[in-house]
Amino acid sequence: MQNPGPMSLLLSVLLFFFCEASSSLLSLPDYYLLHNQSFSTEPQEYLDPTLPPLLPPTGAPSCSVHVLQHEFANTYGSPPASTSFIPPEACPPPWFHVVLDLSISCFGDQYDRIAAVWIAGAEVLRTSTAEPTDSGIFWRVRKDVTNYASLLRNADGVEISMMLENIVNDIYTGIYKANLSLEFYPDSDDVISLGRSKRGRNALEIRPYDPFMSGSKLGKVFEGEKKKLLPALEDPADLIIPVCRKNSSNGYWFRIYNQSDEHFARINIPRNTFRAVLEVFVSFHSNDEFWYSNPPDVYIKDNNLTSQRGNGAFREVFATIDGRFVGTVLPFPVIFTGGINPLFWAPVVAIGAFDLPSYNLDITPFLELLLDGKNHSIGLGVNDGISFWLIDANLHLWLDSDSQVVSAKLTRYEAPPVSVVRANKFLHLNGTFKTDAERKAHFSGWVNSSMGNMTTDVNHKFKIKSSLDIQNNGNYKAVHLKAKAKTEVKTKNNQEVILSRVSHKLKYPLAIVTLTLPEMKNTYKSMTNLSHTLYEEATVFMLEKLINSKIITDKQEASGWMQVEEHSVLLGSAATKQKYQYSNNNKCYTRNVRAKDGVVLDDTATDACEIDL
Numbered sequence: 001m002q003n004p005g006p007m008s009l010l011l012s013v014l015l016f017f018f019c020e021a022s023s024s025l026l027s028l029p030d031y032y033l034l035h036n037q038s039f040s041t042e043p044q045e046y047l048d049p050t051l052p053p054l055l056p057p058t059g060a061p062s063c064s065v066h067v068l069q070h071e072f073a074n075t076y077g078s079p080p081a082s083t084s085f086i087p088p089e090a091c092p093p094p095w096f097h098v099v100l101d102l103s104i105s106c107f108g109d110q111y112d113r114i115a116a117v118w119i120a121g122a123e124v125l126r127t128s129t130a131e132p133t134d135s136g137i138f139w140r141v142r143k144d145v146t147n148y149a150s151l152l153r154n155a156d157g158v159e160i161s162m163m164l165e166n167i168v169n170d171i172y173t174g175i176y177k178a179n180l181s182l183e184f185y186p187d188s189d190d191v192i193s194l195g196r197s198k199r200g201r202n203a204l205e206i207r208p209y210d211p212f213m214s215g216s217k218l219g220k221v222f223e224g225e226k227k228k229l230l231p232a233l234e235d236p237a238d239l240i241i242p243v244c245r246k247n248s249s250n251g252y253w254f255r256i257y258n259q260s261d262e263h264f265a266r267i268n269i270p271r272n273t274f275r276a277v278l279e280v281f282v283s284f285h286s287n288d289e290f291w292y293s294n295p296p297d298v299y300i301k302d303n304n305l306t307s308q309r310g311n312g313a314f315r316e317v318f319a320t321i322d323g324r325f326v327g328t329v330l331p332f333p334v335i336f337t338g339g340i341n342p343l344f345w346a347p348v349v350a351i352g353a354f355d356l357p358s359y360n361l362d363i364t365p366f367l368e369l370l371l372d373g374k375n376h377s378i379g380l381g382v383n384d385g386i387s388f389w390l391i392d393a394n395l396h397l398w399l400d401s402d403s404q405v406v407s408a409k410l411t412r413y414e415a416p417p418v419s420v421v422r423a424n425k426f427l428h429l430n431g432t433f434k435t436d437a438e439r440k441a442h443f444s445g446w447v448n449s450s451m452g453n454m455t456t457d458v459n460h461k462f463k464i465k466s467s468l469d470i471q472n473n474g475n476y477k478a479v480h481l482k483a484k485a486k487t488e489v490k491t492k493n494n495q496e497v498i499l500s501r502v503s504h505k506l507k508y509p510l511a512i513v514t515l516t517l518p519e520m521k522n523t524y525k526s527m528t529n530l531s532h533t534l535y536e537e538a539t540v541f542m543l544e545k546l547i548n549s550k551i552i553t554d555k556q557e558a559s560g561w562m563q564v565e566e567h568s569v570l571l572g573s574a575a576t577k578q579k580y581q582y583s584n585n586n587k588c589y590t591r592n593v594r595a596k597d598g599v600v601l602d603d604t605a606t607d608a609c610e611i612d613l
């Protein structure tokens with residue numbers, strides 16, 4: 001992604017032509033442009049093969065509202081495109097299910113770009129674009145946005161906005177044309193299941209339950225007053241407060257340029273809040289677009305390299321309340337479509353490129369700090385981050401309808417600093433850089449509401465092992481990242497009975513091996529093998545009974561070469577295969593896609609459960 005800083009657009013376009021290609025470190029993962037490329041004569045559909053979209057029996061939702069139509073041409077530095085949304089008369093709230101549908105088309109030459117959709121300043125989709133071809137490309141992102149329904153109910157209208165910063169000139173000709181719609185399904189009958197879950201890969205989703213699967217079961221497990229806890233865990237939040245830039249002239253996201261560049265939002269929450277989850281959206285750009293492959297600064301300096309992609313290969317996004325650390329997020333390394341070898345991502349894009357994962361931090365143990373009716377500040381920052389990150393968050397709040405004020409107390413706070421161990425060995429351009437990072441955090445707090453006095457216990461840990469091996473005087477580079485995170489959230493009543501236990505595990509193994517052969521001046525050939533997986537497991541116990549278990553394994557393997565001049569791909573060949581597996585309470589969906597040189601060779605889906613982890 002060629003994504004210059006706000007004030008340096010012209011300068012960086014110049015630098016891009018005169019400096020970057022002269023770096024002697026040719027095999028750094030980088031961003032590229034497909035020039036004058038066509039894989040077919042017709043406009044071609046791009047995809048991220050996950051679960052197929054919802055299909056109502058009638059073939060259409062009860063109401064579909066075309067919200068926004070916009071051509072993103074020279075939008076760099078412009079405010080987002082926005083409109084006012086009013087709930088359709090034919091489909092008044094509440095809604096059983098709401099789906100966002102974004103269609104984009106583009107032709108010509110263009111870099112991948114970052115984009116987002118906000119409802120009243122709360123981000124609901126972070127997405128990136130595919131790089132177009134001369135014959136044109138198009139794609140569609142469908143996302144379950146039922147969790148954000150509370151934002152859409154306002155009969156006086158709510159602002160829906162979309163930002164996509166693009167640059168159009170003689171070289172970059174692609175204009176991204178977008179249509180945004182919302183689909184409303186008032187009843188469960190409107191949505192058929194195709195024999196499996198109807199929810200798409202909302203990767204690190206806020207509701208660990210699949211309401212279609214477990215709703216009725218849950219009701220049976222829970223009786224009496226405890227039944228009140230059920231909606232708290234299952235239903236979308238009653239209120240969502242955006243944690244973002246208030247001045248949206250440059251988008252609602254916070255732009256974070258370095259580790260000390262923490263950004264804050266002032267918030268004020270209702271005093272009857274009994275559950276709070278902070279949902280964090282992140283993307284990384286420019287010098288941190290490939291943060292998992294960045295060498296330490298000392299390597300760059302000692303070798304007199306011009307690259308500014310340094311600061312090592314560990315990053316974590318953290319959140320604070322009034323300056324106190326409350327949780328951390330390990331970003332999944334989403335690869336944009338111009339990244340590493342753009343031929344890998346045509347027409348199958350990298351995991352999450354069209355729907356970047358968001359990350360949930362259960363901050364219920366910290367409600368004591370927020371329930372006094374006063375303003376508080378929520379901060380977001382990036383440990384070890386360099387220029388630049390786009391981050392914002394949504395604070396999802398569940399309110400006690402039977403009381404005006406609830407009381408709460410933080411009873412356990414253990415948050416030792418992250419441990420980072422680095423081992424750097426290098427001689428000139430050859431070197432090996434290892435980073436091991438680990439963090440543990442444990443928070444508990446009780447909340448006394450009309451549901452009783454419940455204690456929430458949040459136990460989080462992660463481990464990262466990263467290795468970067470540069471040989472052959474910088475022309476061979478191997479990146480290996482292993483990231484694992486586990487969060488367990490337990491809710492106990494006053495009698496120490498564990499009412500619910502939600503466990504969430506994530507693993508993101510990534511391997512990228514690139515060999516570069518310099519050819520003529522400014523031209524080189526680069527060969528890469530890549531393997532990347534998103535593994536997510538969520539299990540839910542109620543009164544120690546397993547009531548839901550979901551596993552997603554999404555794996556891509558790509559291999560190919562390209563001939564490159566500066567940042568333009570001149571020639572090349574690449575193959576990508578992807579296997580997406582979803583299982584939920586023993587219902588399964590598996591999709592296998594193979595693509596080569598811009599064409600899908602095969603794409604098969606099955607409901608059979610394969611044991612293949």
Ligand SMILES: *[C@@H]1O[C@H](CO)[C@@H](O)[C@H](O)[C@H]1NC(C)=O
Pocket residue numbers: 035036568
């Ligand atoms: C792309 O095509 C245009 C016009 O057809 C030509 O001027 C330009 O040099 C080509 N670019 C590359 C990188 O081949």
Ligand SMILES: *[C@@H]1O[C@H](CO)[C@@H](O)[C@H](O)[C@H]1NC(C)=O
Pocket residue numbers: 069103104105177178179
């Ligand atoms: C957007 O919608 C308009 C009107 O329905 C249609 O003409 C246009 O092709 C659509 N564009 C995309 C990118 O879907």
Ligand SMILES: *[C@@H]1O[C@H](CO)[C@@H](O)[C@H](O)[C@H]1NC(C)=O
Pocket residue numbers: 247248249250
């Ligand atoms: C919002 O920010 C822009 C520049 O980013 C500035 O020109 C404008 O004055 C700001 N508006 C307000 C209300 O602060």
Ligand SMILES: *[C@@H]1O[C@H](CO)[C@@H](O)[C@H](O)[C@H]1NC(C)=O
Pocket residue numbers: 257258259260261
């Ligand atoms: C971090 O970034 C901010 C915002 O660009 C800047 O004001 C500050 O000087 C930077 N700090 C360091 C240590 O570079």
Ligand SMILES: *[C@@H]1O[C@H](CO)[C@@H](O)[C@H](O)[C@H]1NC(C)=O
Pocket residue numbers: 302303304428
């Ligand atoms: C980097 O530059 C310094 C000063 O110009 C020079 O002494 C040193 O040998 C250079 N290092 C390498 C690896 O080229």
Ligand SMILES: *[C@@H]1O[C@H](CO)[C@@H](O)[C@H](O)[C@H]1NC(C)=O
Pocket residue numbers: 266267268375
């Ligand atoms: C609290 O924040 C709101 C807006 O976020 C502001 O209008 C109000 O003045 C603040 N109150 C205090 C006491 O700072």
Ligand SMILES: *[C@@H]1O[C@H](CO)[C@@H](O)[C@H](O)[C@H]1NC(C)=O
Pocket residue numbers: 403407448449450451
């Ligand atoms: C706990 O909450 C209940 C219901 O809101 C309330 O009646 C009770 O007084 C609270 N207990 C304490 C000690 O605040």
Ligand SMILES: *[C@@H]1O[C@H](CO)[C@@H](O)[C@H](O)[C@H]1NC(C)=O
Pocket residue numbers: 407446448453454455494
């Ligand atoms: C809630 O329970 C905790 C212990 O589980 C206790 O220390 C606290 O006083 C209780 N709070 C209320 C309001 O009863």
Ligand SMILES: *[C@@H]1O[C@H](CO)[C@@H](O)[C@H](O)[C@H]1NC(C)=O
Pocket residue numbers: 427428429430471472473
């Ligand atoms: C770096 O490694 C290559 C082989 O991978 C070797 O030919 C070269 O001499 C090494 N360079 C240095 C400075 O040791």
Ligand SMILES: *[C@@H]1O[C@H](CO)[C@@H](O)[C@H](O)[C@H]1NC(C)=O
Pocket residue numbers: 513514515527528529559
């Ligand atoms: C990629 O994998 C193939 C097959 O295993 C191997 O022959 C080739 O050397 C690998 N390329 C790189 C750059 O590691």
